[in-house]
Amino acid sequence: MIGAWVWRVSRWLLLLAFAAFFLLPLVALLDFSTTIPRTGERTGAAWQSLLEDPQMTQAIKTSLLLALFTVIGMVVLLVPTMIWVKLRVPRASRLVEFLCLLPLTIPALVVVVGIKNVYAWVTYLIGDSALTLTFIYVVLVLPYAYRSIDAALSSIDAGTLSEAARSLGAGWFTVITRVITPNIWPGVLGGAFISVALVLGEYTVSSLLNYETLPVVIVLLSKSDAPQSMAASLASILFAAALLVVLSFLDRRRRTTVRK
Amino acid sequence: MSVTQSSSHSAPSTVSPGLAVEMTALRRTYGTVNALDGLDLHLDPGEMVVLLGPSGCGKTTALRILAGLERQDAGTISVGGRDLTHVPANKRDMGMVFQAYSLFPHLTVLDNVAFGLKLRGRSRKDRRQRAGDMLDLVGLGEQKARYAHQLSGGQQQRVALARALAIEPAVLLLDEPLSALDAKVRVQLRDEIRRVQSDVGTTTLFVTHDQEEALAIADRVGVMNSGRLDQIAPPAELYSSPATRFVGEFVGLSNRIPAQVDGETAVVLDARLPVLPGSAAGAGLALVRPESVSVEPDEHGHATVVSVAFLGPVSRATLTLDDGTLVMAQLASAAAGGLVVGGRVRLRITPSPVLVVGA
Ligand SMILES: Nc1ncnc2c1ncn2[C@@H]1O[C@H](COP(=O)(O)OP(=O)(O)OP(=O)(O)O)[C@@H](O)[C@H]1O
Ligand SMILES: [Mg+2]
Numbered sequence: 001m002i003g004a005w006v007w008r009v010s011r012w013l014l015l016l017a018f019a020a021f022f023l024l025p026l027v028a029l030l031d032f033s034t035t036i037p038r039t040g041e042r043t044g045a046a047w048q049s050l051l052e053d054p055q056m057t058q059a060i061k062t063s064l065l066l067a068l069f070t071v072i073g074m075v076v077l078l079v080p081t082m083i084w085v086k087l088r089v090p091r092a093s094r095l096v097e098f099l100c101l102l103p104l105t106i107p108a109l110v111v112v113v114g115i116k117n118v119y120a121w122v123t124y125l126i127g128d129s130a131l132t133l134t135f136i137y138v139v140l141v142l143p144y145a146y147r148s149i150d151a152a153l154s155s156i157d158a159g160t161l162s163e164a165a166r167s168l169g170a171g172w173f174t175v176i177t178r179v180i181t182p183n184i185w186p187g188v189l190g191g192a193f194i195s196v197a198l199v200l201g202e203y204t205v206s207s208l209l210n211y212e213t214l215p216v217v218i219v220l221l222s223k224s225d226a227p228q229s230m231a232a233s234l235a236s237i238l239f240a241a242a243l244l245v246v247l248s249f250l251d252r253r254r255r256t257t258v259r260k
Numbered sequence: 261m262s263v264t265q266s267s268s269h270s271a272p273s274t275v276s277p278g279l280a281v282e283m284t285a286l287r288r289t290y291g292t293v294n295a296l297d298g299l300d301l302h303l304d305p306g307e308m309v310v311l312l313g314p315s316g317c318g319k320t321t322a323l324r325i326l327a328g329l330e331r332q333d334a335g336t337i338s339v340g341g342r343d344l345t346h347v348p349a350n351k352r353d354m355g356m357v358f359q360a361y362s363l364f365p366h367l368t369v370l371d372n373v374a375f376g377l378k379l380r381g382r383s384r385k386d387r388r389q390r391a392g393d394m395l396d397l398v399g400l401g402e403q404k405a406r407y408a409h410q411l412s413g414g415q416q417q418r419v420a421l422a423r424a425l426a427i428e429p430a431v432l433l434l435d436e437p438l439s440a441l442d443a444k445v446r447v448q449l450r451d452e453i454r455r456v457q458s459d460v461g462t463t464t465l466f467v468t469h470d471q472e473e474a475l476a477i478a479d480r481v482g483v484m485n486s487g488r489l490d491q492i493a494p495p496a497e498l499y500s501s502p503a504t505r506f507v508g509e510f511v512g513l514s515n516r517i518p519a520q521v522d523g524e525t526a527v528v529l530d531a532r533l534p535v536l537p538g539s540a541a542g543a544g545l546a547l548v549r550p551e552s553v554s555v556e557p558d559e560h561g562h563a564t565v566v567s568v569a570f571l572g573p574v575s576r577a578t579l580t581l582d583d584g585t586l587v588m589a590q591l592a593s594a595a596a597g598g599l600v601v602g603g604r605v606r607l608r609i610t611p612s613p614v615l616v617v618g619a
Contacts, residue, residue: 157362163349163358164358164363164423165364166328166329166348166350167352167354167356167433168376168423169380170350170379171350174379185366
């Protein structure tokens, strides 16, 4: 009896400790971003400026677009490639895995230094826009997206499904888009989420290449207008969390419709 | 095996006349393994041929090459007179049922069956109608809205069969579709596959390593042995007149009893039996089925009873000849009552043709 009681209490204590660990910084951010530093009065000015300060809105727009393009690039590049390799050239799967995990082992700083020359050409050819960061970001998210999609691919019998589809008359494009992809969708969604989170928090590359993405602007502002930078940080964290909830909700709904 | 057409199932909208299949001199090696070693196989229109053989003899390889899922190193394939040797799998028009469960998990049963029709650009109404008919045919008309994981293994294979047949394939291919199922469902479903197949009249190639299954449903059984066809014949003929030692020993049980061949006949024990073509000359071993051996107690017999196993309506007696050869005899259980272990018996062999192989 007492054992069970102790167990329950300690479980709650642990839960509270974790909640405090994760939530306290967020609460602090919220508190700080809604206070006028000198007087201690409450104000929504910092939050309002997220929508009104042109530098900030521009940065938010840039980062969201970057996240979107990165996800699109990742999906278009990775999903067909991985399915193709799995079905047609399984011998190359090791190589692809190695290539995809490579960005993980190279520090962002090295990537930037190495890529600067290439970027001179990129800006020369398609203009100087923060959105050109998409190319680098697609590479940076590869390791994470690869893991997520690979797990999903391994959980289905892709070989048999594709052979069944082919014998029914499906070409390779149909096999990839209408047979395999729908069945690894949770993995693709997971990869997409990680990509979004990564892009919204990426600082090193964009700041070294002098592009004003959200994290860069947050750091800039933290020197001049701390509350506003706090508000932006909190907003981007909340956005990522909300996205996670939406994605897992989508995933769960999929599964329950399947199970109905 | 006789096939009863059940009228409770709606007939499919079209009965295809079936196409002839011709596979000639197919070869396929994997590294040093000769998976197919010059396979020739002909299927008549509407016929159901079962490929039977031990594990690794190349059955799956033959089927997959016919389906276009595997390439051959040499040889040709034609169906209904059309050369398919270099046609890709998705243009071959072959319905396939796999050993592994292969329903698309993200689609309902109905959409699975309609998948091939959709690719062929059939209208939605048309697709649903045809898919529904096919599901009725395999007895799953009520399960249209379910997903694969909500079905039993046997049901999934039925749906896979309906899906393969929905496209009115030129040829139906089945690679051990029943081997993941338990014994009872296996028997039920194999009879059902046979019924459906003769309903729709599609030329069918069925692969299995289960000889009972093969003998039960085939028009003809082809016995494969390391990449080639040893013999292809109707089940009864295969059983009574094996063409090679391999077939005789692989299909059914056979005793190997010393024999002396002399021209067209052989002396086995005291009996003189006609020999099958392909038999060895001179001294050899006759392959004799247990049910061709009859036993009666006899003080002066030349064999001793070792054991008697009761198998229901029949019993199986194990005997030793005086030269030490073990012989199995199958007899009606009523007759087996007279046998005592250790007792002397006389053997008689039914005078049907036997295959005699080199000792
Ligand atoms: N993809 C492959 N790579 C290498 N060897 C293979 C491959 N596929 C088949 N083989 C070899 O070819 C031979 C024939 O294989 P196959 O799968 O056709 O046999 P099977 O008759 O279907 O056997 P089972 O009854 O076990 O299914 C085997 O020795 C097998 O090891
Ligand atoms: Mg096989």
